[in-house]
Amino acid sequence: MTKLLFIQASPRRSESASIQIAQTYLEALRQEVPHVEVDTLDLWRADIPQFDGDKVAAKLNVMLGKSHNATQRSAWDQILEVAQRFISADRYLLAVPMWNGGVPYRLKQYIDVIHQPRVLFGLDPETGYFGLLKNKHATLVLTAGGYAPNRPSPAFGVDHHSTYLRSWLNQAGVTAIDEVRFQPTLLTADPAGDLKRAKDHAKRLARAHARMKMEMSGAA
Numbered sequence: 001m002t003k004l005l006f007i008q009a010s011p012r013r014s015e016s017a018s019i020q021i022a023q024t025y026l027e028a029l030r031q032e033v034p035h036v037e038v039d040t041l042d043l044w045r046a047d048i049p050q051f052d053g054d055k056v057a058a059k060l061n062v063m064l065g066k067s068h069n070a071t072q073r074s075a076w077d078q079i080l081e082v083a084q085r086f087i088s089a090d091r092y093l094l095a096v097p098m099w100n101g102g103v104p105y106r107l108k109q110y111i112d113v114i115h116q117p118r119v120l121f122g123l124d125p126e127t128g129y130f131g132l133l134k135n136k137h138a139t140l141v142l143t144a145g146g147y148a149p150n151r152p153s154p155a156f157g158v159d160h161h162s163t164y165l166r167s168w169l170n171q172a173g174v175t176a177i178d179e180v181r182f183q184p185t186l187l188t189a190d191p192a193g194d195l196k197r198a199k200d201h202a203k204r205l206a207r208a209h210a211r212m213k214m215e216m217s218g219a220a
């Protein structure tokens, strides 16, 4: 069965435009693929551990091929537990508002916890980073109040939001990525119309994804 991890990076719950659009995507997907298993991760209510000194030491020892002491082993086990939930999904749906040009800090904290050597990526001294995830797909729902791709940058902001998410996912091995944007949400004369257009785009994307049976199964 296809497992989809729905990551909510906005704290605004039902008020959140990105979550509303992502939910529209999910409803359309479920109509076509009723057996999809959805795991919802609300990053503002989930217990995401601090990435503290013990975890940094554990990470560096993995990178250097050194063993862990008892404290580091426990820190690494905590990391693996959080990462396993991410790894076990076939598909990702991320609802992410732009915050100060980038992603909300709870999402950055989550990425700092799970993006680990020998867990999501490897590093070859000759050729560089390579992803360890295979046959995954990500759908990004991206909102921003003032920024939009067709507005002058940096006057309306710089996109460290979609670019960061894509480079992180790529480094982990997730290269099949689609996106739905509702940008700008605030500097628009027609917020309701723009929201509806973004939801319509989300529905079309979900139906297209449902038609791609191979991708939905998470198979190669």
Ligand SMILES: Cc1cc2nc3c(=O)[nH]c(=O)nc-3n(C[C@H](O)[C@H](O)[C@H](O)COP(=O)(O)O)c2cc1C
Binding pocket: 010, 011, 012, 015, 016, 017, 018, 019, 096, 097, 098, 099, 100, 101, 102, 143, 144, 145, 146, 147, 157, 185, 186
């Ligand atoms: C802390 C914070 C920082 C923000 N920074 C930006 C920004 O840099 N650029 C921008 O265009 N909008 C910015 N916004 C506006 C949000 O991206 C916008 O309101 C978005 O629609 C919120 O999505 P949501 O409804 O899913 O939470 C920011 C909002 C907050 C709360």
